[in-house]
Amino acid sequence: MREAVRLRRILILVAAVLAIAASVALLVRTPSSEPAAPVVLAAASLQESLEAAADAWTAKGHRRPVLSFAATSALARQVEAGAPADVFISADEEWMDTLSAKGLIRSGSRATLAGNSLVLIAPVSSKTDLKIAPGMPLARALGSGRLALADPSGVPAGRYARQALERLGVWDQVSARVAAGDNVRAALSLVARGEAPLGVVYATDAKAEPKVRVIGTFPPASHTPITYPIALLQTARAPEAEPLRRFLLSPQAQAVFRRYGFTPAAR
The missing domain is CATH 3.40.190.10 (Periplasmic binding protein-like II)
Incomplete structure (x- = not known):
């Protein structure tokens, strides 16, 4: 029974990874005379807040980023497989450490976006x-x-x-x-x-x-601090990827994350 459940989870994860790859590739490679919009792979728990932050970014005259949400583990494996994405936002430091150790994160771009409980x-x-x-x-x-x-x-x-x-x-x-x-x-x-x-x-x-x-x-001392690191991927090609990363760390975007219940993370 446990083996069947384990197999089912593996198949679901593989399907999710393939779906993310297909959707991201389609969105990134659609021909356009405009520069490509940044593609952001983000933890599922960020969905409402990041959509709202993207609205604020777009309201400043920028192209709306392509946002793809899933479990951090599925997204990290997609990055390992060479997903054509620009920005990665993890729900923990461990997965970001894994990608960094494999040389998949752009040096100097990692920062803490927010915290949670x-x-x-x-x-x-x-x-x-x-x-x-x-x-x-x-x-x-x-x-x-x-x-x-x-x-x-x-x-x-x-x-x-x-x-x-x-x-x-x-x-x-x-x-x-x-x-x-x-x-x-x-x-x-x-x-x-x-x-x-x-x-x-x-x-x-x-x-x-x-x-x-x-x-x-749960008491904060009962678990590792919950932080969301953000970084540019080595595959980043969109001209506005770095400006978007900086914007998400700005006071304007941080106010959006606070509105959705996230805590400011120590920098």
Whole structure:
């Protein structure tokens, strides 16, 4: 059974990578008399905020960037496969480190875009009340249901969630009851639809979904700091790629990210 689930996840990841490659290649290589718009590969949890930041960029007279959202792990593998993209925004430092070690990140372009926090959520109609603390009765709170997480084997949100649950001493009681999503938005959707009674997602995801409520926030010390590094890729060719990167780090764009619940990251 586990092998079948593992195979299914691998097939889904391969399909996602191929879909990203096809869409990015089509958008980048469409003939035009204008310079190519920057192509941005970004973690799924940035979707609403980055779309809004792109609106602000476009309002300044620039071409709208091409935005592609997916799990950081899927995007990083696409970069490794040579995706014709310009900017990469990861949901953790580890995947950016991996690409940097392989020489796929442009030297001197890496910076921290924003930060986030981790929360326990339930469907908005749920009466579950649980204090996040060491040894909390998480398994009992799940009842006969499952805990929705992004896949902890590779997706940053899932790895942060596992870290937090391990440090609180409750991972062993729920690890066999995890409903793993391909990205954090998939985990969020499981809870929003009532298919999972509880889930662990980023605070910004919970804020974007009216069908869930936050039960509590995990202590920052329970997991690695959640940061979103941004960098130019070695494949960057769009003339406005670097200006866009600088804009996303500017006070104007940072105000947009704060509006969506992200925290300013120390630089």
